Amino acid sequence: MxxxxxxxxxxxxxxxxxxxxxxxxxGGAVAASPAESAPAVRPAAERAGVQWLVRAHExxxxxxxxxxxxxxxxxxxxxxxxxxxxxxxxxxVERMDALSGTPRTTFRHNAQVVTFLPESRIAKTEQRxxxxxxxxxxxxxxxxxxxxxxxxxxxxxxxxGFDTDVLQLQPKDTLRYGYRLWAEKKSGFAVxxxxxxxxxxxxxxxxxxxxxxxxxxxxxxxLQMMADTTGYRIEKAERTxxxxxxxxxxxxxxxxxxxPMDCFRRVPASSMPGSMQWIFxxxxxxxxxxxxxxxxxxxxxxxxxxxxxxxxGRRVGADWWLVAIGEVPAQTLKAFASALERRR
Amino acid sequence: MTTIDSSSDAVSALADGALHGPAxxxxxxxxxxxxQAQAQWHAYHLIGDVxxxxxxxxxxxxxxFMDKLQARLAQEEIVRPVVSAAATVVPADLAVRPAANGDSFRxxxxxxxxxxxxxxxxxxxxxxxxxxxxxxTTGAVQARADAQPPVMLRNxxxxxLLAAHNQAVGGxxxxxxxxxxxxxxxxxxxxxxxxxxxx
Numbered sequence: 027m028x029x030x031x032x033x034x035x036x037x038x039x040x041x042x043x044x045x046x047x048x049x050x051x052x053g054g055a056v057a058a059s060p061a062e063s064a065p066a067v068r069p070a071a072e073r074a075g076v077q078w079l080v081r082a083h084e085x086x087x088x089x090x091x092x093x094x095x096x097x098x099x100x101x102x103x104x105x106x107x108x109x110x111x112x113x114x115x116x117x118x119v120e121r122m123d124a125l126s127g128t129p130r131t132t133f134r135h136n137a138q139v140v141t142f143l144p145e146s147r148i149a150k151t152e153q154r155x156x157x158x159x160x161x162x163x164x165x166x167x168x169x170x171x172x173x174x175x176x177x178x179x180x181x182x183x184x185x186x187g188f189d190t191d192v193l194q195l196q197p198k199d200t201l202r203y204g205y206r207l208w209a210e211k212k213s214g215f216a217v218x219x220x221x222x223x224x225x226x227x228x229x230x231x232x233x234x235x236x237x238x239x240x241x242x243x244x245x246x247x248x249l250q251m252m253a254d255t256t257g258y259r260i261e262k263a264e265r266t267x268x269x270x271x272x273x274x275x276x277x278x279x280x281x282x283x284x285x286p287m288d289c290f291r292r293v294p295a296s297s298m299p300g301s302m303q304w305i306f307x308x309x310x311x312x313x314x315x316x317x318x319x320x321x322x323x324x325x326x327x328x329x330x331x332x333x334x335x336x337x338x339g340r341r342v343g344a345d346w347w348l349v350a351i352g353e354v355p356a357q358t359l360k361a362f363a364s365a366l367e368r369r370r
Numbered sequence: 371m372t373t374i375d376s377s378s379d380a381v382s383a384l385a386d387g388a389l390h391g392p393a394x395x396x397x398x399x400x401x402x403x404x405x406q407a408q409a410q411w412h413a414y415h416l417i418g419d420v421x422x423x424x425x426x427x428x429x430x431x432x433x434x435f436m437d438k439l440q441a442r443l444a445q446e447e448i449v450r451p452v453v454s455a456a457a458t459v460v461p462a463d464l465a466v467r468p469a470a471n472g473d474s475f476r477x478x479x480x481x482x483x484x485x486x487x488x489x490x491x492x493x494x495x496x497x498x499x500x501x502x503x504x505x506x507t508t509g510a511v512q513a514r515a516d517a518q519p520p521v522m523l524r525n526x527x528x529x530x531l532l533a534a535h536n537q538a539v540g541g542x543x544x545x546x547x548x549x550x551x552x553x554x555x556x557x558x559x560x561x562x563x564x565x566x567x568x569x
Contacts, residue, residue, distance in 0.1 A: 139537075145422075155538055263533075292534060305538045314535040326440050335535075337528075349528075351535040 075177040076168040078193050079160060079310075081214035082207060086159040088113040089215050093186075093237035094125070099333035100229050112245035118157060119245040121252075133252035140252050149258035153265070155288060155305075159216050162307035166285050171309035174198050174283040183208060185217045186237050195310070200224055201282055201358045202311050203334070208233075215239060221334045221353065230334035264293035270304050274370035275317065281361045283308035292316075306352075306362070313352030315362060320345045329356060343368035381407050385414040 090113050096106040105127060111120040117136060124130040132141045134154060141150045156162060163171065176196040183192055190208040197204045204226070208218040218233035268291045270276065284306040292303055301318035325347060329338040336356045340363055342348045348366060350359040380397045383389050389397055401407050 152537055161539060263537075265534075288538070290534075303534055303538070312535070312539050314531070314538055316531050316534070323437055324441075325437060328440075332532075335532075349531055351531060353539075 076172045076175075078177055078179070078191075078207075078209065078214070079163060079171065079195070080168055082193075082209045082216045083159045083163050085210075085213045085215040087118060087157060088115070089213060089239060090114075090241060090243050091215070091237060091239045092241035092243055093234040095122075096233055096235050097333075098231045098233075100227065101333060103333060106235075110241070110243045110248065112243040112248065114245060117245070119248045119252075121248050133248060135249060135252060140255070142255075142258060147258050148261055149255045150261045150263060152263040159219075160310050162287055162312060163309045165287060166307055166309035168309075170283070170285070174202065174308055175204075175310065180206070182211075186234050188217055188237065188239075190217055197224075199282060200355065201284075201361065202308055202354055203229065205310065210239065213239065223355070265290040265303075266293075267291075268302060270302070271369075273302050273317075274368055275302070275304065276367050276369050277362070277365040278367045279365050281306070281358065281365060284313065284362075287312075311353050313350065313354055313359065313362060315366065316349040316351070317342070317366075318347055320347045331356070338363065342366050378407075378410055381410045382414060385411065385418075 090111060092110045093108075094106065095109050096104065098104050106125040108123045108125055109120065110122075111118065118134070120134045122132045122134075124132075129144050130141060131144075132139060134140075134157070136157075137153050137155070139152050139154045141152075142148075143150070156165075174197065176194075176198060178194050178196070180192045180194040183190055185208045188210045190210050193207040193209060195205040195207065204222040204224075206220040206222060207216055209216055217237060218231065220228050220232075221230045223229050268289045270286065270289045273289070273291075285308070287305040287307050289305070290303045292301055301316045304315040304317070306313045306315070320341060325339070325341070327338075327340045329336075331337065334353050335351060336354060336359055337349065337351045338356065338359050339347065339349045342363060343366075346368065348363055350362055352359060380389065380393065381401070384394070384397050384401070401411060
């Protein structure tokens with residue numbers, strides 16, 4: 027599909043708006059509707075597969091909005107926050123106030139994140155790698171995502187006061203979860219997202235309980251608040267880019283659909299020893315492999331889940347300890363653990 | 371162990387804001403006069419402040435201690451409620467038994483519950499009002515009424531890794547915000563309001 031490939035290359039280097047148009051145009055060529063020359067507004071029926079996801083992803087980055095966001099887990103746990111987001115071309119500024127749990131306000135300006143913890147008067151700063159609805163979608167590439175997920179339009183619903191298209195994202199194997207996405211009809215903005223297991227059971231639902239699209243959010247005001255750290259002690263999460271191969275790690279066999287994204291050497295703010303973090307994604311889901319030396323004390327292997335996030339800890343190689351975390355089925359984490367190989 | 375007497379009960383109830391009417395008046399009188407009651411009053415508030423304070427209530431358990439605790443707990447037999455295969459907890463004992471820092475975690479959960487329940491109720495109600503979609507399924511998260519979800523024991527190290535994982539998951543809407551929201555603020559799992567998927 028040469029048209030789609032060319033469009034993908036453009037996506038990396040061309041401003042987002044243009045990229046979406048190119049993709050839509052490419053899709054038009056593939057779908058054999060030669061009369062289509064204005065790709066900006068496409069009838070729902072013509073919009074095929076993964077293009078829905080790209081559209082939703084772009085809308086999440088470029089729209090300006092405010093709302094209340096609630097995450098509900100099948101375990102019964104809930105968490106919620108108030109969100110303000112200002113999108114301006116490729117710039118994004120956002121603020122998120124936790125409405126539950128430890129009081130916490132997080133500001134993000136593109137890749138820079140500052141989290142204020144008023145109770146302990148600590149401001150944590152860190153880099154955020156990617157943003158948007160599916161942060162690794164464009165790096166992995168829509169073509170690869172289409173290989174592992176089937177995307178189909180599954181009707182229309184009204185959610186949080188918006189008319190939305192319902193999209194069913196069906197995994198093509200058991201190494202990943204499925205999703206159901208409610209995308210606002212006009213913009214594609216994702217109002218609700220469910221994560222589903224192999225039996226179609228809902229593991230987690232993340233949704234806006236109220237949403238004001240195109241709210242008057244002032245980016246400059248948010249940036250001012252973000253920069254004001256008076257009275258707070260700043261903790262910087264240090265990390266440096268690394269290469270898994272140079273660190274001596276590789277996967278014997280790749281885990282289908284998952285591509286390596288980034289690798290970091292972590293120096294935590296606390297006094298704990300750092301480890302290597304190797305990040306994989308299949309475009310929708312992300313897995314982190316944390317590897318550190320085993321140490322002298324015996325450790326016990328463990329496996330646990332927190333909502334939709336699976337985790338495990340186990341020994342790898344002779345002298346290393348792995349903690350794998352990801353929004354994927356436990357067997358996928360086990361596949362990573364088995365495939366991980368020490369090459370030095 | 372000191373014997374529990376009704377007067378110290380009353381001071382405790384007063385600290386919780388649970389006294390009204392004549393009992394309230396009588397206890398306030400006693401507090402004004404009785405040095406021992408005042409000492410008790412002071413102690414309750416000090417305890418509360420410590421528990422509420424992240425800095426003070428943080429456990430100083432070394433990872434050494436945690437490993438030994440995990441090993442010990444694994445040896446003990448615990449009656450566990452049935453958990454579905456999708457969320458195998460090994461070792462589940464950790465989740466059921468409180469650890470040294472369990473109290474501060476649970477205190478925070480208790481404190482946050484009321485506001486959570488309100489937000490959850492709003493969230494549920496809003497979502498429940500959606501029309502049935504083409505598949506006949508709507509936004510109903512089907513809580514497993516049978517399984518009592520284990521309290522997740524999170525030590526500081528795991529929190530650090532979860533935070534790093536969420537850095538990777540990303541920043542803006544929905545899925546990555548869910549990551550933010552998931553890792554730091556899951557409270558005591560409560561039985562979700564009954565909301566059956568509309569079929």
